[in-house]
Structures are given as C-alpha cells and as structure tokens.
Amino acid sequence: MKFRRYASSMLALSVMLSGTSIVAYADAAAEEAMKKELTYVKQRITVPEDLSEFNYRKNTTYGRDTYNFTWTTDPLEYTTGSKEISVSICGKIITSYSRHEYDWSSDSEESYSFAKLSEKQLYDKACKWIKILNPTVYNSIEIDKDSLDISLWGDNARFNICRVVKGVPVKGQEGRITINKDTGELVSYGLNWVMGAGFPDPADTISKEAAIAAFEKEMPIEKVYFANYNWEEKKYEPKLIYRQTRTEQIDALTGKLTSFEGSYFRYDDDFTVEEDAVADADDANPGAGGVNFTDKELEKMEKEGSLITAEEMLAKLQEMDIFCLGATPSVSNSYCWLDSHNGYYVRDMSFVSEDMVYYVGEDDNGEPLQKERKCVTTAYATINAETGELLSFSTSSGYTENGRKLSKKNASGVLNKYLKTLAGDKAEEFRLKEPDVNWSRYNKDGTPAEGAYVTHVSSTSQRYAYDIPTMSESVSISVNNDGRITDYHLNYLGVEYPAPENILTEEKVYDSYFEQINYNLQYRLAIKKDSTYTAVVYNPDYRLQIDAFSGKLTNSDGTELIKYEKGEYTDLEGSKYEKVARKLETHGIVLRDEKGRLNADEAVTRQDFANLMSNAGSWYNNRTGGDKPLTRQFAAKILTNRILPAECAELPGIFKSPFSDVAEDSKYVGYIAVASAKGYMSGKDGKFRPGAKVTRGEALVMLYNMLSE
8 A cells, every 4th residue: 555645735635525424513623623634644645546435433532532534445346355444643643554455256365474575674664654654753653673573474564663752762652563574565553642741851860870779779579489380390399589569660750669550461361171072981891892991090980989079078068057058059060180280189069059038128218128039059169079178169149138147346257267167277377368348338438338237258368488478379268247158269289488598688689680670761651631641760671570599580470580582592693594593583483492592403303393383384283202303204294284185195106206215105205205396305415314303403494495485
C-alpha cells in the first residue's frame, strides 16, 4: 500500500466524500473537527477506490477525541475476497493503522522462508513509514533495532517502538510496527500516546549513583523461601532469596519512591488432557488379550485396595461436625492418583446433599420473611489417601440465614482451632492473618450496617521456617456464620529449608543487584480525571530478587534468572557457522545451551534437531530415542518429513541411490535422494556417510539450506 500527500482543500475533500455515508452532524463544529482529522489521515495514506465502504467512530477520553476511520470493500461485491484499512487518530497523532486483505479464491499458500530484505533495509523502511504517518512527532518515536522479529511463516517483520522525550523512554507509550519482510510495505502500526503530557527536564535529575543510594535507603527488602521441583532429581529444591517488598521506583527529581505502580500482566495456559479409551480386561484373567501387568503396576493396584475410601472419608468429615456438607451428603465422585512429587497417593472426591431448608431473609422493607426451598450442597475434598489427612475442602454452599455461631470477636479463635484440628502439629508452622470478615449488610461507606451479622470469615498464611515465610507452602481457611468450614486448602510439602546462616548482608544484596542490572531514566504517566501527571524515575530492567547465598538474580519463583539477549551466542566469533547462526537467529531460531554456547562440534540429538525443524514448519513425532545422537540418514528423514510421507519414501524400488555408500534397498534411500536433490544435504567424493553423526553446527546449516530453497 503506497502513501501520498494530498494537497486537496476542505472543499475538494467534501466532494471526495460525497459518495460516503457520513452522518450529518447537528453540531457544525463537531462535523468540522471530524473532517479536519479525516483530512489529515488522507494526506498521509492512500485509500484504493475499491474500498468504497466508509465508517467511523469517535471516542472521548480525558477530554480528548479519538477518531477511528475504516474503509472496506463493498460486501455485495467481494465474492472472492475483501480488503480493509483502519486508522485511528487523536489530534495530529496517528495511533494505529492496519491493512487486511483476504483472497478466498487464491490457492497459493504462505510458506516458511527467509526475508528478502536485510535487517538494515527493514529498519530503514520502518523509519520511513513512521515519518510518513507521524511527521510532527517522528523524532520522538524510537525503533528498537534489537527487537526485530522476522516471521519465517508468512510475510511479516516487526519492530518494537517507543515514545522518547529528551532521550528518555516513556513507560506505557510503546507499540509495534509491522512491515512486509520482502517488500517493506506497511502492514500495521500501533503506538500508545497520551496527549497533553508535560515532561520534567532530565537535566534536573539526580545522578545514577544518588538514585542507587536512594533505592537502598527507600526500598525495603525481605527474605522468603521457595521450593521448586527438580524433575531430574525428583525432589524439591529449597531456595532462600531476598526480594523487594514494594513496586514503586525512585523519583529521579526527589530521590523518594514514586506513587506510580508498575503494570503487571498474568498469562495462564489452559491445558486440556484427553484420556485414551482403553478396553477393559477380562475380569477372570487380567492378563488376557495380550495385556500383561508389570510388577509396579500390580503393586499400585494392590496399594489402591488399602487406601482410604471416599465413603470412609465422608464419614470422618461428618463425625468431626465442622464442615458445610448439608444434611444428607453422599459420594458423587472419587478419583485416586499417585503424587510422584510427594510420594503418596491422593484421593479427589465430591459429595452432594439435597435438602429442604428454610430460607430466612428480609423483604424490601426490611421485614423478616421465611420460605421453604430445596438446597443442593456440593462439596469437594482432597486427602492424602494413605493417612487420611485433609489437603483441601470447598463447597458451593454459602452461609445460613439462621446461623449465629460466628462473630468478629471469636473469628480468630475459631479459625486457629480448626487449623489445629485439621493440620495437627503442622499448624504451628503457620500464622493466620487477621481474619477478613464479611457482613450480611453494609452501609454506603462500606461499614457494617446496624443489626448486621457475620456471614463468613477467612484467613490465609504461608508456612514459616526460621521466622521466614515460604512462598511455595500455604494454608487458607474460610468458615460460615454457622461455624462450619466452607473452604480449606493446605499446601504442605514438608521441605527442609536451609538455615539463614552465612548469607549475604542487605548491603551486599544491594551491591550485587546493581552489578547485574541496567538502571536508566524513564518517564511514567498517571491520568487522574482530566489531568496528566508525569514523573521521571530510575527504572531497573529486573526487580530485586537475589539468591541469599550466591547473590545471583532469580526469577519470581526463586530459580536462577538466565538473561538471554539477542546475539548472545558466546562461542560464535570466528566460527565458520557464525553467518548461518546469525541469520537463523534473526528469524527467531537458536540452538544454544544455558550458557549461550552453540557447541558447534558436538553431536546434536534427534530431539534437539526435531525441535529445531519445528520452527520451520517441519514437525516430526520423535517417539523413541530422542536423546540419541542424530545420524545423517535420520537427519534426511526429518528434513524431508513435510514433503515426503514415510509410506512413499520407503516403498521399495522407487528411488535410486545417488551415493555409492547408500544401498538401493535402504529404507532411508528415498529421504536421502530427496534431501540431496533439494540441496538440503550433500555428499563428498560420491559418498553420503549415512551413519555419521551430525554436529550442532551442521544441523544449523541443514536448516539454513532448507529455508534458502
């Protein structure tokens, strides 16, 4: 899509737009404001004639009007495809642009390929488009060269961009520009931009050294334990770390903590596990039908028979008479499984009770009312199936209107009593916080209304070791006003944590932290009502989370932080594989260990090569032998996997061997012949060396050859 400047007047513009469906404004000033913004947009971009449908919307935020203009093809005419251009503008700042084309009749498919433009050419194209879109603020928008992300699949290359004022980046005013990796044509652009913000002069800020001293004085830190499961060692590994307790940053003008908190986003993965259907074995002969049980399988089945049942646990819970189960509970579901981390069997179960109860409440006038209704109580519990220890309990039932056994005064005592009953001696390792109290009615100011009563109380605690909280172990408990538990969760791993002896002093922690991070100026904004507040702060690229023994940076869960940056191969300089590795890295493909090394001359494993190839759309299901060294003949199979099915490649007599050391009847001859013909692999002196091991450097070359096809 080409852009050009229009020199048309407002009169000419009104003629141009006469065929579009612009709703007439009752307010002439508002109409002129919209036309002014549309004029500026059409001076910056070209709208093809076939995008004849026009629409817009206006949003007003903090007193500023933002317009979004959209052009699309006529829905009655696009039987084979459609096009759309969308632009948002506020003032003279274009904040977003996107172009979409859908060709439903085309049989062509996108493929995996390198970009035709170089990194420098892509950068120059991105700079040009930003200047075209936003010439008035072009010098205040910075492209992060190192953020270049070139997609192997499809046609896009992307850069991160950021608003910069007087050389200082503005947090929250970042975005991205996407261009075609082969032509440099603009695909999309987006940049957050707050209008009307004033920025302090960075020349008035304190020095970095003074900011570090202020951080050490103003930012409190604490010691906490973590426990992470080591899958190789099959055990929990405890960690003791120091971490900052607040999220603010140091104001670069005052040396105090700012009042602007950072924004944090959480991403959850939703995994759905489907169980394979398995035919039932003959009851009289479990080994019938070719099914044989191993000793471990038999051992587990025998163990299952000795575990505590759901019915036994329900009876125990009823006997304790402290759980919200309903009057007539019964087991509705039960499932037992081995917790391999903790080494014991766990039983998950659910109960249901269907009872007739009296609902006592108040009518609209505050008068008491009473009516009978059916109440279904569903409860869920998890236990250690070997000992009967309750690990968790929850119920869908709430408080009872006629219950009055709980009050704010006795809440702490009740919660601690129940914790001792359920957790035994483990309760001493927890410290329940001041309970959260819910009331039946509230005043408008959030205080309990007169005559209100407690409906629920709840509290939580981490496990403590050496008076230090553990972040991986916790307990929570909630009780309704009838004095019955509605929620209980105990996460107790029993990890032995290292004593806080010979650890870094807090002074050493700060020193170690600032040796490992970058600490630079950054603007932060806050909008309250119609006003914009700006602060200039010193911004660390990593939060203070330090291993208390080693002084190394950690992740939020206490594991060591491995910082990878673009180009962080540590053993490529002077290597014959440097050019290939750098090219692949630009497209997001790397093969390096935890220390950033390629280890070019070491053998690559089947699994590592299969993972590498999956980045280029060649998926190979490596069922066995993933840790085996990759041979050249097996590499040929994986390389040609997406274009040469096994049922075709391994047909006898179809392929002729191009190498003297590859037999015509070899099951790999088809893969080798195709890989050689496509230029993915080559031989030497008429030989292929099918059984030779492939090095990690050679693996990169093979992938490079495939993508350069």
